Amino acid sequence: MGGGAMAIKTIIPTSSPSTSSNEPVHPISADLEVRIRKRYLNPEGSFHLNVHFRALAGFTILFGASGAGKTTLLDCIAGLTDPDEGRIAVGGEVLYDAEKKRKVAAWKRRIGYVHQDLALFPHLTAEENVAYGLRTLSAPQRKKRSREMLESFRIDHLRDRRPSQISGGERQRVALARALVTEPRALLLDEPLAALDRPTKSSLVSDLRNWNQIHRVPILYVTHDGEEVFALGDEVIVLDAGRIVAQGQPHEVMRAPRLETVAHLSGFENIFDATVLALHEDRGTMACRLGSGEVELETPLVRAEVGSRMRVGVRAGDLLLATENPHGLSARNILPGTIRRLVQRDVIISALVDCGGTEFEVHVTLAARDALQLGPGKAVWVVVKTHSCHLMGM
């Protein structure tokens, strides 16, 4: 995160007199428990959201393709829509329980929710927007608290402007400040930073982190950007078609995906059907044939039987290209092939290489392309490290 350099004026002590006098002080670690089912619709049809998890204080990333049910899940927690069945509790207080027919209205839940399109009130200034949620405070208290919040988010100078008069990044800050100033018991962020450039994003993220150092509430953070998962997540939950398909720390879930959905989401450009040819238990490896072609790969050993079918995921950035048959490498897989085409994306060159009927996508730099004089039709060798091959169940 590049935002570390941005000094944060730290805000609002937890024991500010305004909260202790008229609101119950919530426990230091108020975790969020969710066990719900709900039928929902997306453009591809009707799905069942069926999730059960517990989010502790800190960032929990909800990761999944669009339509996976992330927003439906957040809406249920916020009370903006009702699950079909289940139970939701935060810090021990039950917000929803279908069996006991208990339902706390959305406006009584004290759960902060920042939606992707922010929903700032267009008729109010930035300061009035931030003060909006402080209705239980007296006017001077309200002003004091919202000013402090505006300052800590470095948007104090915008306080008299309307949302239409400030930039996208500034609007995001106002929206976050507006949700945080109410000291919610949990925070739901639905891709709040999706539209931001990277420096703005990382400085906002560090503001958020600093805020949560003090408040220690569960933050559910929705994204479908794999990078954000690593940058933010203490914990990641992967949703696919309404179900949790993986859960754990980001490096566990994302680096060794056991499921193809995770692999797609986490940026495996190369995913192959594979058949296990031989197990080398002594060496901790096994041999797999890719697809129906003739390419064989040595991969890490997993619990499998000879002849069983697997999927192998390989990141395009983990592959090497050589213009001569290399030797003296530790990499176990060296596959001859031909470049079919080169596509430039930003500063990355994506080369599609045909190795005996199996196509690999390989990412190289501009300089590498020029130095190796890569181009369509050129004969190359694709180098694949054994441990760059990630095996997934089918």
Next chain:
Amino acid sequence: MNWEAFWLTVRLAGIVSTLLIAIGIPVAYWLTYSRWRWKFLVEAAVALPIVLPPTVLGFYVLVALGSRSPLGRWWESLTGHTLAFTFEGLVIGSLLYSLPFAVQPFAASFGAVDPNLLRASASLGHSPARTFRRVVLPLSKAGLVTGFALSFAHTLGEFGVVLMVGGNIPGVTRTISIDIYDQVQTANYSSANQTALVLLIISFLLLSVVFGLNRYGLHRSPWAVGPWR
């Protein structure tokens, strides 16, 4: 120019359009947010005065206000006289007659408020009623002004209902449009012309305000709340 009739009409229109703000806002709120399956029937009923001949509406109002109806009897026991052929009766008739001209712009502007703002307001701890007051109403200013101006202008120009319910009592129920009719009946064309011109100009100015507002807006937020959605 009959100033007595003129001021009577302005007073009637002012009272009716002011009352319609109070009546129209809850009705429009219900029409906007209710999920009742038979809501469309209420919508149709509210819109009826737009298409119904004013004499038909006037006839039913007259029957409802008369001393044979429960409402008429209740009013008579309270005040000692009937509602028909009084200014109060005229107000009641005009309220019904102009109701859609207030309710429809109100409902259209409430419905135009981004639902995400309502959700955000709920997450920030505001009840639906407070959300309505602090978010929906301020963002519906144009619709409120439009509804007020249209119901004012519409009441100003009503004829059939007034004739049926109010009769033609100078200073009590003789409005400006009845006055024009009377003058034409007595071949007093120059006076009729004068009064008609005043009515024309006022109505045009009111409608100009409405369309001007909808064109330019106050916050440059959606003001698309024309009376005929």
